[in-house]
Each structure stands twice: as C-alpha cells, then as structure tokens.
Amino acid sequence: MFSELSAQREASSLLCRPASEDQGPVFDRVLQAYTPCSERFKLGERSFSRQYAHIYAARLMQMRPLLTERAQQKWGVNVRIRKLCDLQTGEQCCIVGTLFKHMELQPSILKEISEEHNLLPQPARARYISDADELILEDELQRIKLEGKIDKDKCVTGSVIAIYGAEKNDGKFTVEEFCTADLPLQTPRPSLSSDKFVLLASGLGLGSSHADSMLGLQLLVDMITGQLGDQGEQSGAASISRVLLAGNLLSQSTQNKEDSTKAKYLTKKTQAGSVEAIRLLDELLLQLVASVPVDVMPGQYDPTNYTLPQQPLHRCMFPLCSVYPTLQLVSNPYQANIDGVKFLGTSGQNVSDIQKYSSVDSHLDILENTLRLRHLAPTAPDTLGCYPFYQKDPFVLEECPHVYFSGNAPSFESKLVKGPDGQEVLLVTVPEFSSTQMACLVNLRTLECEPVTFSAFSADDDDESEMNISH
Known part of the structure; x- marks a missing residue:
C-alpha cells in the first residue's frame, strides 16, 4: 500500500545520474485537521481517600441501560429482567451485573506476608487461571455463583454483561446464554480525496544497551523526515501526516528499583538511568517535530503516574522539542479526531493484564473483546492500577472509534471489525519497536494498515546479514 504509492511517484532513482546540480524538488507534507478528545482522561484535583467500590457502582449504572436494550434485542422485548434480590428459583430471566472471577492463583500481598500460616511467596507465573476458578455475578446488593454455558477462562473480573437462564435449587445460576453491550454507535467516517497516513510506533526502549535498536530507530526517524530513499520514497514520506508514539519510550532497564532501598549516601553521586534516556528521547523528538506533528503517550516504564489514566509527560523534560x-x-x-477519523488506544497495559488473567493468547482478540464489552480496562481496579473515580467511569466507551489500537504488543496484527449497526473499526496491535524493529502505517482514506520493518546488523546475526527497510 504505502510502498506501492511511493513506487508510483514519478521520480528518479538513487542509481540514476542526477538530472541537474540543483537541490531537487521539495515535497510538502500533507496537512490534516486534528482535534484532541482526551479530556475525560485528564485528572484535576487528585484524591485517593475514596473506596474503589464507587467505580464498580458507577460502571454498572452506566452499562445497565445499554445491556438492558441489548438483552431485549437478543431475547425479545418481553424478557424478564430481574435484580438478584428478586430472583425466583426455576424462573427463566435475565440479569445484568458485574463479573467477579475468584482465582486461587491470583497474587495477594496478604498471602505473602501472612505469618500465622507460614506461607512461602508465590512463584512468578505467566498466567493465573486454574480449573478451580469460579465465576460470580454481582449487582448493587447481592452476588450469585454462575455455571453453565459461559467460559470462565475467557472472562475477567470487572466485565459488565447480561446473562439469561435460571436459578437452581443449589443456589447457583445456570447460564444458558449471555451477551455484552457490543459496539456503541459510530459517527460516519468522511471520504478523503487522497491517501494520508498516521504512523504508529511503541516500545522505543531508550536507555537499553542494544545498539541495533538505536540504529533501527534512527532509520525510522530518517524515513519519516524524508531523508531516506529517492524522490519517490520522499514523496511517500510526505503523505505521513502524523506520528503517534504509544508508550514505553524508555526501557525497563532505566528503572533501578534497588536504588530506592539503598542508603542515601550510597546513591548521592549517581544518576538515574532515565535521565540519559529522556535526553536521547528529546533529541529524537526534535528531529521528528521539526517535520511532522507527533503525539507522545506515556507507558508503563515512563516517568509519569503508574495508575491509569496516565497523565501526559511534563514538558520540562523536553527542553529542545517542547518549543x-x-x-x-x-x-x-x-x-x-484526525481528519474525521476517530482514534482510540492505550499503551497496552490493559491488554497485557487481561492476558494474565484469562486464557486468550492473542492481543488482537483481547482488543476485540474489550471493544465488544464496551470498556477499555475491565480489570481495573482489581488487578490493574486505576484512579478511584467516584461518579463516572471514563473507560466506558460512549462512542465507537474508527481505529482502536494497543501498544507494546509482541507482534503486529490488524483486523477490520464490523458491528451490529454497520460500525467498522480497524483494530491494530502495535509491536514493541525495540524487539521487533517494526512500526505500522494506517491509511486514513481506506482504513488499511501495514507494517514497516527496519532490520539492521546485529551481533547475533550471521555475517551475511544486511540492512533493509521493507513495507
């Protein structure tokens, strides 16, 4: 797609003799209309004195009308919708509530520090699911255990769903069917007359010791700024209207947790690894922002608050490019909103957390599940750090995006999802650049996505390795 457009440009090749001694043509970068829509994720006065139960109550209140409507569409307008306190044994009915997944293997600080049972610390696990897990549905007043046709391994705590079935004599609810809120309504996407691209990249990993990663990163910057290739490639680079960096700009190695436990006199004359990494990031961003608009998102290893929603990085850390x-x-x-195309995404913490507490392997499938649940981070605040919101849950999707992405994924994947009311959403898992040397380009006109790979010399490669850039 992108490479084909670049090849079609009428321009000379690098292998041809220069037509003249002049500087050559200058390609103007395409312009786009940009409207930030992240106000609901901005925190004003912060207070951590509230209980986290309020966010679950607010989530259920926001989602109940949506799920009631969806249940009536699925099981008929005459379906009985009950609260748990009104359940009658054997009655076929529908219940809207929040899932709680009781997991024996879920890490607990109380278990680890318990002295009366002399418990050893739990071993590190990639997943915390087991056959002994139980699903429980909660509403404002009560809870009930679930069984039947619902896959407990694929469910996670915090998901608001509607279930249909009946309560049995043993006090458990037998699920026959269930449904989610599914995709919200979507604003029609405008028709663009020309191809415009948004480049997505994540996991730059600055501050690590991999020199080949820095070379690939510089190649990426040179491609975006039009300093690579012939005039056809430069003309293609001019069609990149925006760059979006989706978190983990710094490497995990810049977080030296041992320094926080050392005596102050031992760390008095040492410098944090993140200081040099931020300086490198400032210099790289300076090359980009001089040529193209750039959106910078924080991630798990970046110097901002840990809990979601993470607030923007402070401008004082970027003295060169912040002007x-x-x-x-x-x-x-x-x-x-970029040229009428609505973008929504995270740096990947929500997807990685769901992967730990469910049997779903693919980041793309998890991304689709959160879209159909109509919630960005269902596991927050149970296993994912989250601000204790009081009156409203900002992670509930009120409007359907056109592009929904997640950063720091192990590999690149994309998929076009269609909703029940004609919605079309491009799902993209943006790979970690430091390990894959890969970014991806989204065409705003067609909603197509393709990866851009930068491979370079590495100490682990054979002598016959060669540097290449492929679309």
Missing part, C-alpha cells in the same frame, strides 16, 4: 507546536504530550488512554 515546537507540533509536539503534543497526551494521556494514556488516548483519544483524538
């Missing part, structure tokens, strides 16, 4: 109006420091999650 450019093309630099936008944004929150995680991120939402914006």
Whole structure:
C-alpha cells in the first residue's frame, strides 16, 4: 500500500545520474485537521481517600441501560429482567451485573506476608487461571455463583454483561446464554480525496544497551523526515501526516528499583538511568517535530503516574522539542479526531493484564473483546492500577472509534471489525519497536494498515546479514 504509492511517484532513482546540480524538488507534507478528545482522561484535583467500590457502582449504572436494550434485542422485548434480590428459583430471566472471577492463583500481598500460616511467596507465573476458578455475578446488593454455558477462562473480573437462564435449587445460576453491550454507535467516517497516513510506533526502549535498536530507530526517524530513499520514497514520506508514539519510550532497564532501598549516601553521586534516556528521547523528538506533528503517550516504564489514566509527560523534560507546536504530550488512554477519523488506544497495559488473567493468547482478540464489552480496562481496579473515580467511569466507551489500537504488543496484527449497526473499526496491535524493529502505517482514506520493518546488523546475526527497510 504505502510502498506501492511511493513506487508510483514519478521520480528518479538513487542509481540514476542526477538530472541537474540543483537541490531537487521539495515535497510538502500533507496537512490534516486534528482535534484532541482526551479530556475525560485528564485528572484535576487528585484524591485517593475514596473506596474503589464507587467505580464498580458507577460502571454498572452506566452499562445497565445499554445491556438492558441489548438483552431485549437478543431475547425479545418481553424478557424478564430481574435484580438478584428478586430472583425466583426455576424462573427463566435475565440479569445484568458485574463479573467477579475468584482465582486461587491470583497474587495477594496478604498471602505473602501472612505469618500465622507460614506461607512461602508465590512463584512468578505467566498466567493465573486454574480449573478451580469460579465465576460470580454481582449487582448493587447481592452476588450469585454462575455455571453453565459461559467460559470462565475467557472472562475477567470487572466485565459488565447480561446473562439469561435460571436459578437452581443449589443456589447457583445456570447460564444458558449471555451477551455484552457490543459496539456503541459510530459517527460516519468522511471520504478523503487522497491517501494520508498516521504512523504508529511503541516500545522505543531508550536507555537499553542494544545498539541495533538505536540504529533501527534512527532509520525510522530518517524515513519519516524524508531523508531516506529517492524522490519517490520522499514523496511517500510526505503523505505521513502524523506520528503517534504509544508508550514505553524508555526501557525497563532505566528503572533501578534497588536504588530506592539503598542508603542515601550510597546513591548521592549517581544518576538515574532515565535521565540519559529522556535526553536521547528529546533529541529524537526534535528531529521528528521539526517535520511532522507527533503525539507522545506515556507507558508503563515512563516517568509519569503508574495508575491509569496516565497523565501526559511534563514538558520540562523536553527542553529542545517542547518549543515546537507540533509536539503534543497526551494521556494514556488516548483519544483524538484526525481528519474525521476517530482514534482510540492505550499503551497496552490493559491488554497485557487481561492476558494474565484469562486464557486468550492473542492481543488482537483481547482488543476485540474489550471493544465488544464496551470498556477499555475491565480489570481495573482489581488487578490493574486505576484512579478511584467516584461518579463516572471514563473507560466506558460512549462512542465507537474508527481505529482502536494497543501498544507494546509482541507482534503486529490488524483486523477490520464490523458491528451490529454497520460500525467498522480497524483494530491494530502495535509491536514493541525495540524487539521487533517494526512500526505500522494506517491509511486514513481506506482504513488499511501495514507494517514497516527496519532490520539492521546485529551481533547475533550471521555475517551475511544486511540492512533493509521493507513495507
């Protein structure tokens, strides 16, 4: 797609003799209309004195009308919709509630520090699911155990769903069917007359010791700024209207947790690894923002608050590039309107957390599940750090995006999902650049997505390795 457009440009090749001694043509970068829409993820006065039960109550209140409507569409307008306190044994009915997954293997600090039972610390696990897990449905007043036709391994705590079935004599609810809120309504996507691209990249991993990663990163910057290739490639680079960096700009190695436990006199003259990494990031961003608008999202290893929603990085950390109006420091999650195409995405913490507590392997499938649940981070605040919201849950999707992405994925995947009311959403898992040397390009006109790979010399490669850039 992108490479084909670049090849079709009428321009000379690098292997041809220069036509003249002049500088050559100058390609103007395409312009786009941009409207940030992340206000609901911005925190004003922060208070952590509230209980987390309020966010579950607010989530259920927001989702109940949506799920009631969806249940009536699925099981008929005359379906009995009951609350748990009104259940009658043997009656076929529908219940709307929040799932709680009781997991024996779920890490608990109380288990680890318990002295009366002399428990050993739990071993590190990639997943915490087991056959002994139980599903429980809660509403404002009561809870009930679930059994039947619902896959407990694929469900996670915090999901608001509607179930249909009946309560048995043993006090458990036998599920016959269930449904989610599914995709919200979507604003029609405008028709664009020309191809415009948004480049998505994540997991730059600055501050690590991999030199080949830095070479690939510089190649990426050179491609975006039009300093690679012949005139056809430069003309193609001019069609990249925006760059979005989706978190983990710094490497995990910049977080030295041992320094926080050392005596102050031992760390008095040492410098945190993140200081040099931020300086490198500032210099890289300076090259980009001088040529193209850039949105910078924070991630798990970046110097901002740990809990979701993560607030934008502070401008004082970027003395070189912060003077450019093309630099936008944004929150995680991120939402914006680019030429009428609505983008929504995260740096990947929500997807990685769901993967630990469910049997779903693919990041793309998890991304689709959160879209159909109509919630960005259902496992927050149970196993994912989250601010204790009181009156409203900002992670509930009120409008359907056109592009829904997740950063720091192990590999690149994309998929076009269609909703029951004609919605079309492009799902994209943006790979971690430091390990895959890969970014991806989204065409705003067609909603097509393709990866861009930068491979370079590495100490682990054979002598016959060669550097290449492929679309």
